[in-house]
Amino acid sequence: xxxxxxxxxxxxxxxxxxxxxxxxxxxxxxxxxxxxxxxxxxxxxxxxxxxxxxxxxxxxxxxxxxxxxxxxxxxxxxxxxxxxxxxxxxxxxxxxxxxxxxxxxxxxxxxxxxxxxxxxxxxxxxxxxxxxxxxxxxxxxxxxxxxxxxxxxxxxxxxxxxxxxxxxxxxxxxxxxxxxxxxxxxxxxxxxxxxxxxxxxxxxxxxxxxxxxxxxxxxxxxxxxxxxxxxxxxxxxxxxxxxxxxxxxxxxxxxxxxxxxxxxxxxxxxxxxxxxxxxxxxxxxxxxxxxxxxxxxxxxxxxxxxxxxxxxxxxxxxxxxxxxxxxxxxxxxxxxxxxxxxxxxxxxxxxxxxxxxxxxxxxxxxxxxxxxxxxxxxxxxxxxxxxxxxxxxxxxxxxxxxxxxxxxxxxxxxxxxxxxxxxxxxxxxxxxxxxxxxxxxxxxxxxxxxxxxxxxxxxxxxxxxxxxxxxxxxxxxxxxxxxxxxxxxxxxxxxxxxxxxx
Amino acid sequence: xxxxxxxxxxxxxxxxxxxxxxxxxxxxxxxxxxxxxxxxxxxxxxxxxxxxxxxxxxxxxxxxxxxxxxxxxxxxxxxxxxxxxxxxxxxxxxxxxxxxxxxxxxxxxxxxxxxxxxxxxxxxxxxxxxxxxxxxxxxxxxxxxxxxx
Numbered sequence: 001x002x003x004x005x006x007x008x009x010x011x012x013x014x015x016x017x018x019x020x021x022x023x024x025x026x027x028x029x030x031x032x033x034x035x036x037x038x039x040x041x042x043x044x045x046x047x048x049x050x051x052x053x054x055x056x057x058x059x060x061x062x063x064x065x066x067x068x069x070x071x072x073x074x075x076x077x078x079x080x081x082x083x084x085x086x087x088x089x090x091x092x093x094x095x096x097x098x099x100x101x102x103x104x105x106x107x108x109x110x111x112x113x114x115x116x117x118x119x120x121x122x123x124x125x126x127x128x129x130x131x132x133x134x135x136x137x138x139x140x141x142x143x144x145x146x147x148x149x150x151x152x153x154x155x156x157x158x159x160x161x162x163x164x165x166x167x168x169x170x171x172x173x174x175x176x177x178x179x180x181x182x183x184x185x186x187x188x189x190x191x192x193x194x195x196x197x198x199x200x201x202x203x204x205x206x207x208x209x210x211x212x213x214x215x216x217x218x219x220x221x222x223x224x225x226x227x228x229x230x231x232x233x234x235x236x237x238x239x240x241x242x243x244x245x246x247x248x249x250x251x252x253x254x255x256x257x258x259x260x261x262x263x264x265x266x267x268x269x270x271x272x273x274x275x276x277x278x279x280x281x282x283x284x285x286x287x288x289x290x291x292x293x294x295x296x297x298x299x300x301x302x303x304x305x306x307x308x309x310x311x312x313x314x315x316x317x318x319x320x321x322x323x324x325x326x327x328x329x330x331x332x333x334x335x336x337x338x339x340x341x342x343x344x345x346x347x348x349x350x351x352x353x354x355x356x357x358x359x360x361x362x363x364x365x366x367x368x369x370x371x372x373x374x375x376x377x378x379x380x381x382x383x384x385x386x387x388x389x390x391x392x393x394x395x396x397x398x399x400x401x402x403x404x405x406x407x408x409x410x411x412x413x414x415x416x417x418x419x420x421x422x423x424x425x426x427x428x429x430x431x432x433x434x435x436x437x438x439x440x441x442x443x444x445x446x447x448x449x450x451x452x453x454x455x456x457x458x459x460x461x462x463x464x465x466x467x468x469x470x471x472x473x474x475x476x477x478x479x480x481x482x483x484x485x486x487x488x489x490x491x492x493x494x495x496x497x498x499x500x501x502x
Numbered sequence: 503x504x505x506x507x508x509x510x511x512x513x514x515x516x517x518x519x520x521x522x523x524x525x526x527x528x529x530x531x532x533x534x535x536x537x538x539x540x541x542x543x544x545x546x547x548x549x550x551x552x553x554x555x556x557x558x559x560x561x562x563x564x565x566x567x568x569x570x571x572x573x574x575x576x577x578x579x580x581x582x583x584x585x586x587x588x589x590x591x592x593x594x595x596x597x598x599x600x601x602x603x604x605x606x607x608x609x610x611x612x613x614x615x616x617x618x619x620x621x622x623x624x625x626x627x628x629x630x631x632x633x634x635x636x637x638x639x640x641x642x643x644x645x646x647x648x649x650x651x
Contacts (some may be wrong), residue, residue: 106568336510
């Protein structure tokens with residue numbers, strides 16, 4: 001067992017970063033940031049006040065004209081510097097993520113890499129932000145369209161990818177000439193503090209990138225503030241739909257709300273069994289199931305099989321899946337041979353333990369019970385939950401229809417591909433789905449017909465790269481423009497000019 | 503030691519490359535007549551280490567199954583040593599080095615095979631580094647021939 005060195009040695013005091021200054025919050029509400037693997041306190045984070053978010057927005061607003069007039073080429077030079085610093089600090093920021101979130105070190109490094117990729121793509125703004133021009137729309141008259149930044153944007157980060165997700169938006173917003181106020185998740189805010197420190201070191205001017213820690217007051221402050229032009233949010237559907245999207249509509253803000261998911265993973269009879277099962281393990285149990293791209297429902301499809309063949313195929317997949325899931329090594333993510341870390345906190349575990357019981361009560365069969373905790377190393381079990389597998393799940397059950405956000409797999413059967421697609425369409429979410437098959441015909445039909453934003457072919461986690469939009473449909477996304485590269489449209493307005501010279 | 507995740511494999515493999523580099527640097531000091539050859543082998547070890555780290559850090563992302571890329575892959579199944587017995591004479595040392603390089607090659611090629619489906623970029627670099635080992639074996643054998651004459 002090789003356990004990597006922890007980069008956080010003492011309890012940190014988290015401050016807000018406003019106008020280029022690290023400011024202690026005036027709030028008397030302070031929360032502990034706890035390492036879920038060993039339950040040690042890593043940091044104290046303030047629940048900032050409405051006044052503090054107002055101050056940050058004011059600073060960002062005052063900074064906007066200066067930043068907007070900084071040339072795109074100069075703006076991205078700051079990002080080039082930031083990218084270099086991120087590479088230098090790659091290992092440290094990755095280990096911080098493992099400590100504050102619980103994910104494995106491989107997963108944290110993946111998250112760091114994805115964050116850096118966002119910065120890399122945003123450095124292309126001088127090309128990506130270009131407008132359009134048509135000469136001679138009438139004789140002697142030309143028409144052209146500019147993209148211009150809008151002002152201040154609010155970025156609200158989730159707990160499950162504390163480092164990467166705010167970076168789906170920040171580099172693009174800044175490169176386009178906007179300023180931002182970021183609210184990290186108060187459960188694991190340290191990664192965003194680290195990246196803000198690097199932004200400061202990169203020389204990004206004071207007031208361009210601001211961070212205010214907190215909870216509902218900070219979010220409400222952003223939503224109500226007349227000087228915030230738009231909100232980028234990643235989190236649950238109830239909050240994204242009923243609070244963020246609704247309030248943005250009422251206050252005339254742009255909104256990109258990436259929300260919840262219930263992802264179906266289809267296994268066709270011709271799938272490569274070994275590779276499919278290994279890919280499914282990371283899909284269902286990677287990040288301890290706490291991601292909007294996680295596999296949730298494994299649908300074994302009997303297309304072209306008679307009943308006897310289908311039963312045999314079903315049993316083969318179920319047995320292989322349960323065997324692989326039962327062998328997953330659970331423990332502290334800084335141990336390099338750990339495959340799954342703890343849940344983010346004990347409350348999430350309590351909720352999921354209740355959901356497992358609900359699944360049993362609904363009549364599903366629990367083949368692998370994650371409540372039997374087996375952890376490698378001498379660690380408190382508080383936030384650990386081992387992989388669970390249910391069979392005989394139907395799409396109308398709670399465990400088959402709702403987002404669980406934990407290491408629980410629900411296995412279902414579908415007679416054929418059409419029935420499997422109907423199951424997916426019967427669910428309100430449309431974030432991600434995958435099909436495991438060697439058939440081009442089935443794949444083509446699946447990709448064409450399925451109403452889901454991110455589709456994987458023999459890929460269990462469909463995480464679009466920075467230079468593609470992070471898609472999502474139905475109740476998984478609220479807004480018009482998605483994150484990542486597509487957010488260049490989100491962060492700019494169009495100005496059309498028609499010119500004639502006398 | 504069983505290797506399960508990409509992180510564990512990369513740590514192990516890069517340590518092997520670093521220790522190999524040190525071994526050849528020591529040999530270069532002990533046998534200056536072949537020093538240039540040993541130093542070039544050490545340089546190659548360090549280049550391999552960088553290439554492997556670059557492949558891993560360059561492509562690892564949450565769509566890759568980095569935590570699940572190995573199955574029953576145990577370093578104890580390979581007799582990889584990056585040090586020579588004390589007092590070993592030069593011809594025996596060269597023979598031992600040939601054995602070590604062949605074992606490391608086998609390890610790399612097996613690691614490449616196992617990781618191919620899930621972390622293909624890492625698998626590709628393992629394969630490339632493994633195949634390069636054949637050349638190193640030939641170099642060491644030619645030194646052995648020279649010493650034998």
